[in-house]
Amino acid sequence: MRTFYGTELANPLMLGTAQYPSPAILEQAFRESGAAVATVSLRREGGAGQTFWQMIQDLGVNILPNTAGCHTVKETVTTAHMAREVFDTRWIKLELIGHTDSLQPDVFQLVEAARILTEDGFQVFPYTTDDLVVGEHLLEAGCEVLMPWGAPIGSGRGLNNEYALRAMRSEFPDTPLVVDAGIGRPSHAAHAMELGYDAVLLNTAVARAGEPPMMAKAMALAVEAGRLAFEADPIEARDMAEASTPVIGKAFLS
Amino acid sequence: MKIVLNGEPRVVGAETLSALLEECGFTGRVATAVNEGFVPASLRIAHILKDGDRVEVLAPMQGG
Numbered sequence: 001m002r003t004f005y006g007t008e009l010a011n012p013l014m015l016g017t018a019q020y021p022s023p024a025i026l027e028q029a030f031r032e033s034g035a036a037v038a039t040v041s042l043r044r045e046g047g048a049g050q051t052f053w054q055m056i057q058d059l060g061v062n063i064l065p066n067t068a069g070c071h072t073v074k075e076t077v078t079t080a081h082m083a084r085e086v087f088d089t090r091w092i093k094l095e096l097i098g099h100t101d102s103l104q105p106d107v108f109q110l111v112e113a114a115r116i117l118t119e120d121g122f123q124v125f126p127y128t129t130d131d132l133v134v135g136e137h138l139l140e141a142g143c144e145v146l147m148p149w150g151a152p153i154g155s156g157r158g159l160n161n162e163y164a165l166r167a168m169r170s171e172f173p174d175t176p177l178v179v180d181a182g183i184g185r186p187s188h189a190a191h192a193m194e195l196g197y198d199a200v201l202l203n204t205a206v207a208r209a210g211e212p213p214m215m216a217k218a219m220a221l222a223v224e225a226g227r228l229a230f231e232a233d234p235i236e237a238r239d240m241a242e243a244s245t246p247v248i249g250k251a252f253l254s
Numbered sequence: 255m256k257i258v259l260n261g262e263p264r265v266v267g268a269e270t271l272s273a274l275l276e277e278c279g280f281t282g283r284v285a286t287a288v289n290e291g292f293v294p295a296s297l298r299i300a301h302i303l304k305d306g307d308r309v310e311v312l313a314p315m316q317g318g
Binding site: 016017018019020026039040041042043044045046048049050052053056065066068074075078081082083085086087153154203204 | 260261280282283284285286287290291292294295310311312313314315316317318
């Protein structure tokens with residue numbers, strides 16, 4: 001298991017904390033999944049923040065605050081600083097949205113924000129597209145992790161562009177890579193891990209499932225299966241059949 | 255003095271950011287920004303508020 005800024009994770013599943021039917025179900029989902037990372041955010045204090053903070057601490061997992069909803073470098077950097085103080089961590093999931101409908105990252109501003117935050121001592125987890133050149137720029141800016149999207153946030157479409165994700169894995173063999181966003185089903189999560197990705201970050205697929213704790217467990221099993229499959233060196237697909245039962249020794253009965 | 259606190263117009267007596275938090279009952283773990291700039295917790299006591307300041311008080315929340 002690769003380390004993320006020096007931290008080894010017990011499980012390659014990063015789980016969001018939003019959209020669950022209740023805090024109790026959120027807690028159950030985390031227990032069932034064994035997820036090692038919880039993503040969180042900052043919002044205007046309306047009274048619920050302190051209870052949530054206590055619950056997140058009780059989960060005993062690594063906390064990864066996000067900059068969700070930010071559209072400019074300035075507000076993203078400010079949000080990151082506020083998150084670092086509140087959550088007491090240098091980790092930041094850098095989200096800088098450029099397109100309203102697809103929530104596609106604004107990769108130009110993303111690179112700039114990543115550079116500023118790295119210089120400010122942050123350990124940046126950039127939510128990015130599957131563009132290789134953007135990935136190069138993010139690494140140059142100081143990122144030691146890349147988190148390309150599988151599909152738009154919350155869409156549940158799985159891996160929209162397997163070719164691009166495969167190319168990213170090949171281009172950045174030594175960089176921890178996380179498929180972040182777009183996962184809808186355990187098969188999608190397993191698919192990402194089979195490509196050699198180091199972790200999967202998801203939220204909606206579990207939180208909005210009919211039985212979130214059950215889906216959380218299904219996702220945990222899927223990432224483990226996918227990881228084992230990658231390490232086991234799977235066979236290549238072929239166009240025609242190849243008999244698996246030996247031909248030698250077959251009785252002559254026709 | 256009139257300020258805007260988390261998007262809502264307010265009339266407050268507090269003159270510093272730390273006094274404002276106390277006056278408005280923010281006792282927990284929060285982060286603050288004034289006029290879109292981050293103000294670290296250690297600087298709140300010295301941060302003098304001005305009429306029309308826009309203050310944001312943020313807390314931990316669910317996120318993906």
